[in-house]
Amino acid sequence: MSERLADRYLAEAAKRGVEAEVQVVASHRQEVVARSGTVELAGETADTLVALRLHDRARTGFATASGEADPAAVVERARAVLGHLPPAEEVPADDRKPRAAAAEEPWMPLSVARTLAQELVRGDGGAAEYELRCSQERRRVWLASSLRGASSYVASVAAAVFRATSWAGEAVGHAEQSDHDVSLHALLERAAERVRGPALAQARLLARGRPFRGPLPDRVVVDAAVAGRLVALLGESFRGDAVAEQRSRLAGRLGEAVATPCVTLVDDPLAPEAPFRAPLDDEGSATRRRVLVRAGVLQAFLADRRFAERVPGAPPGSGWRHPPRAAPRPRPCNLFVAPGREPLPGMDAPLRLVQTYGMHMANNVTGDFSVGAAAVVGWNGDEVGVTGLTVAGNVLDLLRDVEAVGPELRWIGSGTTHYGASDLFVRGLSLGW
Numbered sequence: 001m002s003e004r005l006a007d008r009y010l011a012e013a014a015k016r017g018v019e020a021e022v023q024v025v026a027s028h029r030q031e032v033v034a035r036s037g038t039v040e041l042a043g044e045t046a047d048t049l050v051a052l053r054l055h056d057r058a059r060t061g062f063a064t065a066s067g068e069a070d071p072a073a074v075v076e077r078a079r080a081v082l083g084h085l086p087p088a089e090e091v092p093a094d095d096r097k098p099r100a101a102a103a104e105e106p107w108m109p110l111s112v113a114r115t116l117a118q119e120l121v122r123g124d125g126g127a128a129e130y131e132l133r134c135s136q137e138r139r140r141v142w143l144a145s146s147l148r149g150a151s152s153y154v155a156s157v158a159a160a161v162f163r164a165t166s167w168a169g170e171a172v173g174h175a176e177q178s179d180h181d182v183s184l185h186a187l188l189e190r191a192a193e194r195v196r197g198p199a200l201a202q203a204r205l206l207a208r209g210r211p212f213r214g215p216l217p218d219r220v221v222v223d224a225a226v227a228g229r230l231v232a233l234l235g236e237s238f239r240g241d242a243v244a245e246q247r248s249r250l251a252g253r254l255g256e257a258v259a260t261p262c263v264t265l266v267d268d269p270l271a272p273e274a275p276f277r278a279p280l281d282d283e284g285s286a287t288r289r290r291v292l293v294r295a296g297v298l299q300a301f302l303a304d305r306r307f308a309e310r311v312p313g314a315p316p317g318s319g320w321r322h323p324p325r326a327a328p329r330p331r332p333c334n335l336f337v338a339p340g341r342e343p344l345p346g347m348d349a350p351l352r353l354v355q356t357y358g359m360h361m362a363n364n365v366t367g368d369f370s371v372g373a374a375a376v377v378g379w380n381g382d383e384v385g386v387t388g389l390t391v392a393g394n395v396l397d398l399l400r401d402v403e404a405v406g407p408e409l410r411w412i413g414s415g416t417t418h419y420g421a422s423d424l425f426v427r428g429l430s431l432g433w
Contacts, residue, residue, distance in 0.1 A: 002048070002140060002142035003142055006024050009074070009075065018054045018056045019145075019146040019147060020053065020075070021143070022143070022144045023051040024049075024067070025324075027047055027140075029044065029135065030044045030184075031133070031135040032113045036130065037121055037122045039118050047067070048066065048067025049064060049066065049324055050066070051325075059087060061079060061085070062081065105182050113134065113184060117134055133161045136156065136159075138154065140154050151280060153279050155278050156183065157275050158180065159179070162178070164176075166207040168204070173206030173208070173385065175206060176199060177202075178195065202385075206374055206387060211388040212377070212386045216432070217431075218428070219403070223353055224406065224421050225354070226373075228410060228420060231420065233362050234396070235332045236364040236365060240308070241307055250298060254299070258297070259399035260400060262402060262404055263405065266291050266292065267289075267335045268333075268334050269281070269333035273409060273420075274336075276333065276415075282319055282320050282416075283304055290318075292335075300314060302318035302331065304318060304328050319331075321416075324415075335419050337421045339405060339408065340422065352423075353389075371390070371392070372391075375389055392430040397428070403426065404424070405422050405423075406424070408423070
């Protein structure tokens with residue numbers, strides 16, 4: 001169906017004498033929400049999205065539509081956009097062959113997902129409540145062009161988010177743990193160990209937690225989940241459009257040391273350990289592994305076809321639509337801090353930041369953040385929850401304060417964009433209470 005639909009769009013464009021590129025994405029999604037031993041929601045959806053680009057005298061018109069839309073009407077809409085655009089510099093096509101796509105993952109039946117999810121939220125007799133949201137999506141992507149022919153791939157992505165609420169008298173502790181993979185079956189098989197257990201333990205610690213009133217340490221461990229949110233904040237600075245428009249502090253700094261030698265930052269849309277894998281971006285350019293920072297030294301940026309010629313160190317292959325009906329822009333796909341080989345060293349003041357509140361309010365242009373936080377601290381051989389903290393800093397400055405990177409990579413994100421990090425041993429964060 002996707003191939004025939006793409007051919008209809010190409011034929012309509014040919015009738016009007018313009019070159020066309022078509023991306024057809026057929027998505028099948030499934031979601032289950034279970035709480036306190038009961039499945040509250042379980043459902044499946046399927047839809048098809050068409051993204052069309054028309055080219056005429058270096059001008060590009062863009063339009064999106066559902067799979068049921070009339071191709072002739074959509075082509076006319078995109079063609080109308082062309083009439084309002086001035087001629088622009090020709091953007092060269094990317095003719096590199098894509099890497100091999102990952103094997104198609106098995107699809108978990110909804111009935112099986114319901115049963116496993118319900119089992120994971122059964123109570124254990126303690127003062128706690130559980131919620132699990134799990135989802136899987138399969139994307140069948142077909143890309144066709146008037147000049148370059150056609151190609152296709154299948155990608156799957158799955159997520160499991162476990163929330164635990166615990167009580168200690170009148171005090172309440174909340175915790176959330178998430179896990180991401182290409183397979184929902186793999187996620188739910190390991191959920192008890194990877195998300196349920198840690199979320200419940202953390203919620204109980206924070207329910208018994210107390211405000212911190214001692215001297216705040218200079219060095220802390222940033223939990224992998226918190227570090228992943230910092231990596232997401234970091235991604236804006238590596239976008240080719242931000243560099244070309246001087247919105248990134250990294251513009252003009254290729255070859256400079258921007259982080260400590262233990263930091264290597266990678267974007268790899270086909271990383272075998274990543275929860276989403278794509279051999280082509282949303283422009284049809286072949287994706288590739290890009291080492292953006294190698295041992296602390298800035299090496300590259302991310303670009304789509306439009307910015308690849310304007311930004312040094314930024315080949316095409318990072319043009320992604322976000323949200324789905326937007327035109328492709330330079331974005332990361334699987335952006336992560338390469339994990340270390342050894343466990344983190346011991347610390348004099350073992351405070352571990354495990355939650356932040358309000359990271360969505362951080363400035364993704366400057367990298368500044370100031371958020372609420374919760375932590376776990378070692379005390380007399382035991383762990384104690386700490387609440388009421390604040391943490392502030394700048395994510396680009398933080399790269400120069402990472403002293404060690406843990407060995408276990410964890411992911412956050414959704415759709416075609418995910419961020420990964422391990423536990424980070426850092427100094428210099430501004431902590432308050």
